[in-house]
Amino acid sequence: MGAGGRQAGSARGLTGARDVRLLALAFLAGVLAVHQLATLPPLWLPAMLLLPGLVRWPGHAIWLAAVLGASWAIIDAEQRLSARLPVAAEGDTRTLTGRVASLPERDAIRTRFVLQSDADPARSRLAWYGEHPPLRSGDCWQFTAQLSVPQGSANPGSFDYEGWLWRQHLHATGYVEAGRRCDADAPWSVNRWRQAASEQLKAALDEGIGAALIRGLVLGDRSALTDVDWQVLRHTGTSHLMAISGLHIGLLATLVFLGLRRALPWLPAGMNPPVLTVAALGSGLAAFGYAAFAGFALPTQRALLMVAVVLVALVLRRPVLPSRVLALAGLAVLMRDPAAVLAPGFWLSFAAVAWILYLLRGRLGSGGWRRWLWWQPALVLALTPLTLFWFGQASIVAPLANAVLIPAFAVVVPAVLGTAGLALIWPDLGAPLLRLVEASLATGWRSLAWLAELPMAQVSLTAPPVWTLLIALVGLAWWLAPRGIPARWLGAIGLLPLMMVPLAPPPGAFNLAVLDVGQGLSAVVRTAGHTLLFDAGPRYRSGFDTGRALVLPYLKSQGIRRLDRVVISHGDIDHRGGWPAIRSAMPVGQAVGAATDRPCLAGQAWHWDGVEFRMLHPTTPGGQDNDGSCVLRISGAGGSVLLTGDIEAPAEQALLEREAEGLAADILVVPHHGSDSSSTTAFVQAAAPAFAVVPAGWRNRWGFPDPAVVARYQQVGAGVLHTGRVGAVRFDLRPGQPVNVSRWRIRYRRFWHRPVCGSAGRAGSGSLSCVQPEEGR
Structure with a gap:
């Protein structure tokens, strides 16, 4: 192919990448628009809106993507609403037969778990108070339970519990009055393996923060972290380290890929398989296994999808733009679960990767140690509007904490996964090693807790309205733009609306x-x-x-x-x-x-x-x-x-x-x-x-x-x-x-x-x- 052909191919690739990004954003906009509604529109409405997109005109593909996103969100919501407990049945006592579909969470007075009905798609979040037989994920049970429509307190600024129940596909809540085991055998399930692994890790470790961190990093089981522990993570801006995401999945996939590439050529002559293909396959399987054991949370899904696209591109020996990978991962997440747009993790996870790509192409894209020195505060600053929007607070010490912990996780994650895996397979050898890792994590945690207690470690601000959020994001994009953009400092003005607070009443009112x-x-x-x-x-x-x-x-x-x-x-x-x-x-x-x-x-x-x-x-x-x-x-x-x-x-x-x-x-x-x-x-x-x-x-x-x-x-x-x-x-x-x-x-x-x-x-x-x-x- 001549130079002209290569340039044309490159141009087509760039155009395609740009189209995928725009189509993904349009699909996201359609899904998001539906989730702002008080009532669902009939499905014929978006079907009618599809008609203009069937005629070619500038932007018709973007219009189609947005309408398809809205249509898919309506279809998904209708299916969930049809499975929800009817309002007329609020407070009814019913007999439910199904399987435990989550890791049971036990506290001082109750056990909470999800029951997947055998008769229909309904999933209920139940609480069983007092003493009762042990519950294991995958077991079949018949319960007599009093059920309620999913609901929670409704106040400005507080956690939307009903939205969380909706995102988790939970169609009723309630408490168990009586229960008995079914005769049916428990089928194989990832959650059953996760629970067995969780119990084995509990037996191998002492109760404490080190054990809680290990279970969180290995299994995505963060139930042992207390409110005080989460406060330390929020105040230091390190909560993302406990959400198994690109840092964890990407690190494991990279280590397995490099290890296999280095080891496979040493096989005896005649046994060498296609090195790149086998390394990619092994890396993908390792990433998938880790994601499965972590419970396939939203950040985990995004990371797994991105790793899969990169590995396929490596095997096919085709270049792939990171922004295109991100767009495809976003589309895949929304196709699987449109309600993901309601989750803070969706926005923070994708925004973090998008900002990293933007910063690496901008003025922070070169300079070695200087790039690393400025990269952390720039990323924390870039995510601050979203953090304020979702949580009403931002960490001042986050750049320092992350600058130390993110490189440290290159050692922590392999050490935790390796010793935990060894403890599960060969307890006599692995358990002592895992306890050493537990002690090291507990020691590091004390330093993090000290950092969280510093004056002004975090600041609480009023959660900003959406319009101030959009202005801030545009301002940040200008402020952190590549060299050559004039008057970049003016972008900082876009952050000023974030400081707005609701006006107090005037005197006399x-x-x-x-x-x-x-x-x-x-x-x-x-x-x-x-x-x-x-x-x-x-x-x-x-x-x-x-x-x-x-x-x-x-x-x-x-x-x-x-x-x-x-x-x-x-x-x-x-x-x-x-x-x-x-x-x-x-x-x-x-x-x-x-x-x-x-x-x-x-x-x-x-x-x-x-x-x-x-x-x-x-x-x-x-x-x-x-x-x-x-x-x-x-x-x-x-x-x-x-x-x-x-x-x-x-x-x-x-x-x-x-x-x-x-x-x-x-x-x-x-x-x-x-x-x-x-x-x-x-x-x-x-x-x-x-x-x-x-x-x-x-x-x-x-x-x-x-x-x-x-x-x-x-x-x-x-x-x-x-x-x-x-x-x-x-x-x-x-x-x-x-x-x-x-x-x-x-x-x-x-x-x-x-x-x-x-x-x-x-x-x-x-x-x-x-x-x-x-x-x-």
């Missing part, structure tokens, strides 16, 4: 957010310059702490870094459970009420920014029971709020006798979660709120709010808002304006979320009309 913390209470009041927290939500026996998991993320999402006052209404765990976590994580000016050094008493009062706060109850200190709850009235030019804790009829009567005229409020947080022992007719009539907020869990076991209580509030014209149904409720009270109400589950609804009422997901299949009477007057 305030807002109230009643959070969805399940069966409990936590409310946040914010004025122009101050913030008050009324109750901190529950803490459960399982260890789940709503203060850490729900309240603190909300505060950070609003740009709140300090609490000027905290009121813990009384001693029940559903009101004070989250207080220790909040107190340890955020500066607090003054705390009153239960679990504090200062009681709340009627007559206490203060003014913030033109807003008056006055304690109405109790009159004597020391009360920890329901009727000793703190009752706080807040009033400003825009309206008034009454926070009541768990007071019941006797306390309500005492308030009527002392403060009859002071009980009137525009917004009332309903006493005792709407129990029939509270909200007497006289109290409701005296308060006469426009909005009555019931802080109660979805389908809680007490049946709160009581229908009779709801009726009493409706009789005085109040709109009744149940946090378990509508999620967090926020009220903005501004002088001269009507009260503005925002309900998180409705305002930010997605089709996979548990419906407020009606049916889930599909357009036209349900209605939110049942919430309209709650608007109030």
Whole structure:
């Protein structure tokens, strides 16, 4: 082939690569657009949109790719919704027969696992409390279980548990009432092998961080890592090292490939196979085996697909552009699972590789040690917008930690995999070696934990809106562009919108957010310059702490870094459970009420920014029971709020006798979660709120709010808002304006979320009309 032919072929290759990248981005855009919808459109709509793409015009292929992505996402979502537990069956007790389809996770009070039904595609996440026979992945069981529609708390800034259940293909949750083994034999499965390996590793190792790290690196089983351990990883920007991805899969594949290439030519004459082919095949099998044992998580899938494309290109002796490999891997992941676009790991994993490719071609593309010196902070900076978007925080020490640990993993990963494999095959020899690796990891972890405790090791910022994220990414691309691009420093301006925080109310105004913390209470009041927290939500026996998991993320999402006052209404765990976590994580000016050094008493009062706060109850200190709850009235030019804790009829009567005229409020947080022992007719009539907020869990076991209580509030014209149904409720009270109400589950609804009422997901299949009477007057 002449020079002209080679140039033409090269041009065609580059054009094809560019087309693949654009087509992959278009397909991604179509999938992503569907996952922003509150209801699924009918499939005929994207089918109609395909028609313009069947006619040749500039960009018709990109249009087709986007519409095909949307169509595939709708088809996938429809299949999942059809397998989901119907809303009408919420709370039903059913008999389920199936196989354990995950590694069972055991804690102090329960075992959680996934059951794959034998009769249909349904997968349920079940909890079995107390003592029970051991569960093994792959075993057949018949359970009697009470089931629920997948649901979780709905608050700004907090983890979308319902979205996680959707991504994991989990169609119901519940708990086991009784269970017995089936007679069917357990088939071969990777998870069964993983569980056997996990149990063998547990037996060979001591309990501790070293053992937890080994199980995470070998099996992708991170259940032994505690919240404190994850905090160390987040603060140092090294969480990605525990997600088995390109670093791990690529390193193993490279070592096996190079080892086979070096060893195979030494075989006796006549036995030498095609070296490159066998080396590539052996490398691919090793990568696939590692990915399988790691559970095929999203970063693992991406890494495996990229390794496979590179190995095929090596065997065929064809050049392959890294960006094309990345695009093909992205298409493969989305074809397998469109819901991957909801996972932070999808974006961080692909973005990390894309930025590396960009940086290596840019001004960081040469210079030896200087390239490495600048590569880490540049990559951390490039990923910061995404990290802030998903987690609301970024690590300052991440460049230092990664500059040391990433090269170290070239030794750590082979050492862990080699000794773990030897311990599984030949325990007498491998177990002692594995314990040496365990001790080394534990020693290194102490250094990492020290780094995480440094002042300003990480900073928490408000999770940025999507538009600021896009501006920041464009700015970073300009700032880190190749040499020759003029005024690159101007790209840094694109980062400024990331620093935006939600505006506080103006003087004289305030807002109230009643959070969805399940069966409990936590409310946040914010004025122009101050913030008050009324109750901190529950803490459960399982260890789940709503203060850490729900309240603190909300505060950070609003740009709140300090609490000027905290009121813990009384001693029940559903009101004070989250207080220790909040107190340890955020500066607090003054705390009153239960679990504090200062009681709340009627007559206490203060003014913030033109807003008056006055304690109405109790009159004597020391009360920890329901009727000793703190009752706080807040009033400003825009309206008034009454926070009541768990007071019941006797306390309500005492308030009527002392403060009859002071009980009137525009917004009332309903006493005792709407129990029939509270909200007497006289109290409701005296308060006469426009909005009555019931802080109660979805389908809680007490049946709160009581229908009779709801009726009493409706009789005085109040709109009744149940946090378990509508999620967090926020009220903005501004002088001269009507009260503005925002309900998180409705305002930010997605089709996979548990419906407020009606049916889930599909357009036209349900209605939110049942919430309209709650608007109030």
